[in-house]
Amino acid sequence: MHTPLLGQRSEVFHLADPHAVSQYVNQHVGNHCIQLPRASRPLAHLSHRSFAELDLCRLGYGAAVRVVSPALERFFHLQVLLHGHCLWRHGREAHYLAPGELLLINPDEPVDLTYSADCEKFIVKVPVRLLDGLCQQQRWALPAAGVRFGQQRYRLDQLPSLVSLLGMVCQEAEEACTPPRVQAHYTQIIASKLLELTNVVPLTGDEPPMNFERVVEHIDRHLGQDLAPEALAQVAQVSVRSLYGLFERNASATPAQYIRQRRLARIHACLGDPTCKVRSLSELAMDHGFMHLGRFAEQYRKQFGELPSETLKRRRDGLARNG
Incomplete structure (x- = not known):
């Protein structure tokens, strides 16, 4: 992937204890537990930025690691696999993700991801209230089951505009002088792009009666x-x-x-x-x-x-x- 997604300017951990990195992720990105091989001596790294209502995170644990969570509850997760491979267990199914694939995780779904030792990923944490608020602002009907991603796996070349937008947001996030109103503008655009991938359907007003x-x-x-x-x-x-x-x-x-x-x-x-x-x-x-x-x-x-x-x-x- 050629679009930069956070760099050293956002670095929080470098060659660090994976459990320290995991604790930081729990505080800023999403509640989870990690399982590491007992004999390993991994060195993890993490970059992080908050940007308006979003949290942007780029990390690798430096060893094969399994990440589990009962559910993200009030947040959606957008995850881009940058390097390595990932096994995503979803219900009774299992899917392998390769570099250049994007995974969208709904807030009420259990998370079970196993990453290879060379894996590095980029995460965007998106509050449910952001997508719900945009629906209300546009006067679109909220689905009875809530906003959800139906298709959850994409190749990055299927969503080029979203990938470019994420790159721009990361660049803006690393500029200390980006005004809050500009940050809010970018987050609204990201929310609009994500809603196009959900079960929300804008009302067109052209539906005949009955x-x-x-x-x-x-x-x-x-x-x-x-x-x-x-x-x-x-x-x-x-x-x-x-x-x-x-x-x-x-x-x-x-x-x-x-x-x-x-x-x-x-x-x-x-x-x-x-x-x-x-x-x-x-x-x-x-x-x-x-x-x-x-x-x-x-x-x-x-x-x-x-x-x-x-x-x-x-x-x-x-x-x-x-x-």
């Missing part, structure tokens, strides 16, 4: 068919981006999540109705667009608290008792 009702009626009439976002956007007479905002505001879900909920509800109603013919659960699931039967059964159980086979068995048991 468009949500129109599109959900279309969905209910065509549950067994492919319901692509592009086709639904045409039904609602909005852009695909506005379609996602429409569902977030009215159903607290993405279009795909809503469609899955409606398909599962239709199957549940059919399995519980003695007049609805069911030749097999597999056929019923596939008729409603579920090609992976194991995943279908798990999603059904999560929504209704029982497996589809249990719903069907209860119906058959009821029919047997009633003769």
Whole structure:
């Protein structure tokens, strides 16, 4: 990466005890714990600047290290991997990050990152209140689940304007004379750039009345068919981006999540109705667009608290008792 992200002018630690560096990070960047190899004698380094509401940090621990945190709570973290490699454990999945990749961490998510000995990273700590405040300032609707990054991994070449902006902010942060109003201006631009990567959808004001009702009626009439976002956007007479905002505001879900909920509800109603013919659960699931039967059964159980086979068995048991 050619854009400078903090330098020696911001240096706080050089060839230092990693635990001292970790303690400093806990105070300024985010609550966490580190796990180091017992036999290692690592020498860590850290540069740090506060800039308006942001904290900028560049660090390396000098040894393979695992960083864990229950959650960042009131902050988002933007992390750029500058050197080395990183293993990101996210739920049941694990992803390897290489130099030149960017990771966006939501405030309510557990953090579990393992860095190689030669790893160096750059972190931006962004308060939740900054993104929430910008939403309110622009009169955009805050999602019911709060502002969140959906896609969390990017290559830096996918976000060139954001990377250039971060470089400019670091340069301004290292200038002692940067006025507070200029710092605030830069942070607002960064917040706007980050909101473009979240579930927040600006209200366009061009959405026709009743468009949500129109599109959900279309969905209910065509549950067994492919319901692509592009086709639904045409039904609602909005852009695909506005379609996602429409569902977030009215159903607290993405279009795909809503469609899955409606398909599962239709199957549940059919399995519980003695007049609805069911030749097999597999056929019923596939008729409603579920090609992976194991995943279908798990999603059904999560929504209704029982497996589809249990719903069907209860119906058959009821029919047997009633003769």
